[in-house]
Amino acid sequence: MLSRRRLLVLGGLTGGAALAPFVQSELAPSGTASTHHPHVHDHAGRVPAVRSGPAVTPFSVRMPVPATRVPSVQTGDTDIYRLSVQQATAQLLPGVNTPVLTYGGAFCGPTIRARRNRRTLITFDNKLGHDTNVHLHGGRVAAAHDGYPTDVIAPGAGRAYLYPNAQPGATLWYHDHAHHLEAENVYRGLHGFYLIDDEAERRLGLPSGGYDVPIMLRDALLDDAGNLIFDPADPYNRPTLLANGKAQPYFEVAARKYRFRLLNSSTHRVFELTLDGAQMTQIATDVGLLPAPVPVDRLVLSSGERADIVVDFAKVPLGGHVTVNDVAGPVLRFDVVRQAADRSRVPALLRPLAPAPVAVRDRKLVLSLDPVNIRALINDQVFDPARVDMQVKRGTTEIWEVTNTDTNVGGSGFGVPHNFHTHLSHFLLLDRDGKAPPPGEGGWKDTVLIQPGETVRLQVDIGSHLGRYVYHCHMLEHSALGMMGQMEIVN
Numbered sequence: 202m203l204s205r206r207r208l209l210v211l212g213g214l215t216g217g218a219a220l221a222p223f224v225q226s227e228l229a230p231s232g233t234a235s236t237h238h239p240h241v242h243d244h245a246g247r248v249p250a251v252r253s254g255p256a257v258t259p260f261s262v263r264m265p266v267p268a269t270r271v272p273s274v275q276t277g278d279t280d281i282y283r284l285s286v287q288q289a290t291a292q293l294l295p296g297v298n299t300p301v302l303t304y305g306g307a308f309c310g311p312t313i314r315a316r317r318n319r320r321t322l323i324t325f326d327n328k329l330g331h332d333t334n335v336h337l338h339g340g341r342v343a344a345a346h347d348g349y350p351t352d353v354i355a356p357g358a359g360r361a362y363l364y365p366n367a368q369p370g371a372t373l374w375y376h377d378h379a380h381h382l383e384a385e386n387v388y389r390g391l392h393g394f395y396l397i398d399d400e401a402e403r404r405l406g407l408p409s410g411g412y413d414v415p416i417m418l419r420d421a422l423l424d425d426a427g428n429l430i431f432d433p434a435d436p437y438n439r440p441t442l443l444a445n446g447k448a449q450p451y452f453e454v455a456a457r458k459y460r461f462r463l464l465n466s467s468t469h470r471v472f473e474l475t476l477d478g479a480q481m482t483q484i485a486t487d488v489g490l491l492p493a494p495v496p497v498d499r500l501v502l503s504s505g506e507r508a509d510i511v512v513d514f515a516k517v518p519l520g521g522h523v524t525v526n527d528v529a530g531p532v533l534r535f536d537v538v539r540q541a542a543d544r545s546r547v548p549a550l551l552r553p554l555a556p557a558p559v560a561v562r563d564r565k566l567v568l569s570l571d572p573v574n575i576r577a578l579i580n581d582q583v584f585d586p587a588r589v590d591m592q593v594k595r596g597t598t599e600i601w602e603v604t605n606t607d608t609n610v611g612g613s614g615f616g617v618p619h620n621f622h623t624h625l626s627h628f629l630l631l632d633r634d635g636k637a638p639p640p641g642e643g644g645w646k647d648t649v650l651i652q653p654g655e656t657v658r659l660q661v662d663i664g665s666h667l668g669r670y671v672y673h674c675h676m677l678e679h680s681a682l683g684m685m686g687q688m689e690i691v692n
């Protein structure tokens with residue numbers, strides 16, 4: 202495999218070099234594909250990393266929790282914020298200053314805590330030398346406030362985004378979405394948490410306050426001087442694993458239950474997480490609570506996906522450790538250092554899954570790469586802001602069958618996973634290749650992983666706004682190369 206892939210990459214095909222952005226050599230999740238899928242998990246095919254970056258001693262720094270921003274003004278129905286989009290430095294590695302792009306100076310932007318049905322108005326001032334814009338991932342917002350790719354904030358300009366928060370409690374996040382720049386802008390640090398608090402959820406008694414901790418997981422490639430290297434041609438070579446912006450940190454916890462809100466903000470990597478030393482209970486997926494808690498021993502999160510889990514450290518002795526491991530190595534270690542009272546609980550029922558209205562039509566979407574022309578396609582087309590790919594009716598549901606046909610990209614013998622993300626609309630995953638999804642995917646979602654050769658069927662709840670919204674592969678190197686389409690929502 203190695204020599205075959207190298208041959209492809211080094212010469213031969215006109216588009217040979219273009220295979221690099223597409224071919225996954227070592228980090229594919231191994232358990233999510235059905236067995237008949239050609240498998241991408243091929244260690245023998247790994248091309249050795251050219252640049253590996255500075256060595257990291259795991260668990261030598263503390264994981265911070267991104268600071269929650271306090272609104273600068275509060276009116277009767279709106280919380281008002283102002284954030285600049287600016288360059289800054291961050292210590293991703295201990296003692297090394299890395300130039301990054303930030304919201305408000307922080308590599309993991311400030312956490313915005315919104316309340317259901319209370320509006321948020323955030324003005325973003327673009328202090329960068331290039332375009333940016335802001336998208337609230339998972340948010341149901343008007344088209345003009347959604348961060349449409351060509352609807353950007355020019356350097357020096359500012360822009361106010363209004364978020365109604367008329368949706369159930371959830372772990373959302375905000376990030377850049379500027380046309381063709383989204384992968385690099387997000388990679389360099391334009392990402393932050395946006396949490397919607399919900400009275401109905403609060404009454405459940407889940408761990409809250411200091412025991413409700415958002416954790417942003419992602420990867421990076423750093424050079425020896427500590428600079429972030431963005432190489433869209435080799436997104437699999439990003440060996441440094443970050444939790445809340447620190448490489449493989451530790452986090453001190455009490456011997457009790459915690460809620461962790463996990464987000465994969467990588468632009469490409471699929472995390473496949475296990476917990477060593479305690480049980481994980483998944484309580485929420487992308488856009489809110491699951492119907493009931495699900496014990497899980499493995500959590501697969503592709504770019505943009507979230508999972509809220511509860512971990513109970515009560516049975517871990519003081520001084521004990523619980524490690525979060527990815528298939529690529531340890532990500533984070535919880536160090537149990539003290540006792541604490543725990544009145545929180547995980548009720549057997551979290552929220553009823555209301556039946557979605559009957560779907561009004563079916564559609565088929567096919568995701569594929571075109572390595573020869575270095576393009577990424579949906580239904581054989583690259584994104585064109587001037588073309589509407591589908592018209593959909595507001596307030597309806599539809600069945601979308603989404604297939605990843607990339608089982609053998611450019612004849613390389615390698616398959617490539619994709620995922621699929623819808624703006625505005627949320628969906629239920631009906632099946633994967635005709636089989637019921639695991640219970641952890643049994644709630645409302647906005648992003649779903651699709652393995653090479655796999656077909657997912659989604660029941661898409663279009664939503665109540667009008668206008669144009671995009672959907673795309675959230676492996677942002679792919680969306681930046683065109684794997685994106687748009688729907689127009691009409692009356």
Ligand code: C2O
Binds near residue numbers: 376
């Ligand atoms: Cu987080 Cu268009 O996406």
Ligand code: CU
Binds near residue numbers: 337339622623624
């Ligand atoms: Cu989104």
Ligand code: CU
Binds near residue numbers: 618674676679680684
């Ligand atoms: Cu993709």
